Amino acid sequence: MSKKIFIKTYGCQMNEYDSNRIFDSVKKIGFSKTNDNKNADCYLLNTCHIRDKAKEKVYHEVGRVKKLYRDKKKPLMIVAGCVAQAENQEMLKREPYIDYVVGPQSYHKISEIIKNNSINKINSEETDFDTIEKFRYFDKVENHNDKVSSFLTIQEGCDKFCHFCVVPYTRGPEYSRPFKKIINEAEKLIKNGAREITLLGQNVNAYSDKSSSKNYKLSDLILELEKFSELKRIRYTTSHPRDMSEDLIDCYDKSKKLMPFVHLPIQSGSNNILKLMNRKHTVEQYLEIYNKLKKINKSIEFSSDFIVAYPGESEQDFSDTITLVKKIKFINSFSFIFSPRPGTKASELNMIDSKISKDRLEQLQKYLFSHQLKMNKSLINTSIDVLVENQITGQNKLFGRNKYLNPVIFDGEKKEIGKIIKVKIENCNQNSLFGKIDINNTKAA
Ligand code: SAM
Ligand code: SF4
Ligand code: F3S
Numbered sequence: 493m494s495k496k497i498f499i500k501t502y503g504c505q506m507n508e509y510d511s512n513r514i515f516d517s518v519k520k521i522g523f524s525k526t527n528d529n530k531n532a533d534c535y536l537l538n539t540c541h542i543r544d545k546a547k548e549k550v551y552h553e554v555g556r557v558k559k560l561y562r563d564k565k566k567p568l569m570i571v572a573g574c575v576a577q578a579e580n581q582e583m584l585k586r587e588p589y590i591d592y593v594v595g596p597q598s599y600h601k602i603s604e605i606i607k608n609n610s611i612n613k614i615n616s617e618e619t620d621f622d623t624i625e626k627f628r629y630f631d632k633v634e635n636h637n638d639k640v641s642s643f644l645t646i647q648e649g650c651d652k653f654c655h656f657c658v659v660p661y662t663r664g665p666e667y668s669r670p671f672k673k674i675i676n677e678a679e680k681l682i683k684n685g686a687r688e689i690t691l692l693g694q695n696v697n698a699y700s701d702k703s704s705s706k707n708y709k710l711s712d713l714i715l716e717l718e719k720f721s722e723l724k725r726i727r728y729t730t731s732h733p734r735d736m737s738e739d740l741i742d743c744y745d746k747s748k749k750l751m752p753f754v755h756l757p758i759q760s761g762s763n764n765i766l767k768l769m770n771r772k773h774t775v776e777q778y779l780e781i782y783n784k785l786k787k788i789n790k791s792i793e794f795s796s797d798f799i800v801a802y803p804g805e806s807e808q809d810f811s812d813t814i815t816l817v818k819k820i821k822f823i824n825s826f827s828f829i830f831s832p833r834p835g836t837k838a839s840e841l842n843m844i845d846s847k848i849s850k851d852r853l854e855q856l857q858k859y860l861f862s863h864q865l866k867m868n869k870s871l872i873n874t875s876i877d878v879l880v881e882n883q884i885t886g887q888n889k890l891f892g893r894n895k896y897l898n899p900v901i902f903d904g905e906k907k908e909i910g911k912i913i914k915v916k917i918e919n920c921n922q923n924s925l926f927g928k929i930d931i932n933n934t935k936a937a
Pocket of ligand 2 (some may be wrong): 650654657658694
């Protein structure tokens with residue numbers, strides 16, 4: 493009987509991709525995936541360190557696992573991801589229930605660790621930045637993901653060192669995978685049924701593969717993926733305003749499959765704060781990108797990430813952020829109160845009073861959410877293209893997304909999965925759209 497692994501994933505899309513790839517690697521040594529957290533041979537937590545009490549959440553989760561397995565054989569407990577990288581040895585000292593701590597650039601060692609565990613029972617950590625080796629290893633491990641919408645990591649790590657952010661310390665320096673390896677993996681995903689691919693990187697638009705005579709960039713990848721006829725949609729995330737190069741902007745003109753939805757984090761609408769954050773771009777540069785893209789295609793919409801109450805943020809700085817939000821009318825954004833992360837420059841600065849921080853977040857979200865709802869409402873009674881991703885468990889309802897990544901829920905049969913169909917929108921809330929297949933207007937794709 494095969495052994496079972498339970499994987500719990502926190503954090504960003506890259507962690508989701510990583511968890512799938514970790515599973516692909518342990519499948520080779522006879523593991524199957526289980527959703528039953530009470531009956532696993534191996535329990536893997538893929539953690540995120542970006543905000544709040546990330547570390548404490550991991551210890552609480554390990555505490556819960558301990559209770560679940562009180563009367564049973566203990567599972568092999570692995571903590572992976574960005575908290576593992578940041579905490580390394582500390583975790584093993586504080587919680588001996590954890591068997592292994594593995595950072596994001598050492599995932600290629602996980603199947604070996606599991607195989608050797610019965611022979612060599614020692615608690616240990618693997619937190620080297622071994623990115624090239626990791627991708628070399630995974631290039632030889634088949635990607636079994638068969639989702640209609642799949643993630644594909646093309647770039648990892650960050651050299652930008654924004655003063656608030658842990659990513660350069662947890663994911664290491666920027667690394668871009670070789671162009672051809674990415675295309676091979678995309679081809680496999682498309683064979684498995686992918687109709688949409690989202691290219692991932694902490695700084696995805698800084699992608700640059702100079703290993704051959706040509707310097708391949710993100711725009712080259714997009715235009716190459718465009719050639720796969722079964723692939724219908726291409727997306728990428730997360731990009732940095734400084735790396736929105738002209739060739740990438742031109743892709744919105746050249747490519748028919750690149751979706752007209754740009755997630756471009758700005759963090760603040762005040763140049764003072766952007767400078768204090770070490771963001772390396774200004775509000776004016778951001779607006780220039782916005783205007784160029786809107787000129788190419790009026791229907792392009794934007795979303796962003798915001799940090800409010802960054803140390804030093806005055807009422808005027810905050811009001812500059814609101815002015816920007818009113819101007820750009822982002823349709824779907826993430827907003828957070830600044831959270832000091834250990835080891836980062838900003839963690840040494842004086843925090844803004846928590847009541848002021850909460851008030852500012854509330855005010856910002858009021859505008860962000862109202863734009864989102866307004867956008868959704870504007871789609872009522874229109875017929876929109878939806879890529880059908882799956883059937884909602886236990887219901888006859890289908891789940892898909894429109895070009896702006898909004899969830900769309902409607903009645904329909906499984907045979908529609910993987911197709912782009914027209915859905916007439918009848919209702920909405922802030923996050924989702926609800927409708928019916930538009931039988932008068934359905935295009936098979
Ligand atoms: N590379 C992306 C960029 O340049 O914007 C961001 C990647 S980060 C994983 C995702 C988001 O988390 C950031 O855009 C930021 O808004 C938020 N974030 C990161 N560190 C934070 C902190 N210390 N406090 C609050 N939010 C934070
Ligand atoms: Fe973090 Fe993004 Fe800044 Fe890099 S560019 S340090 S990932 S916020
Ligand atoms: Fe979190 Fe690491 Fe992603 S800190 S957001 S899992 S890069």
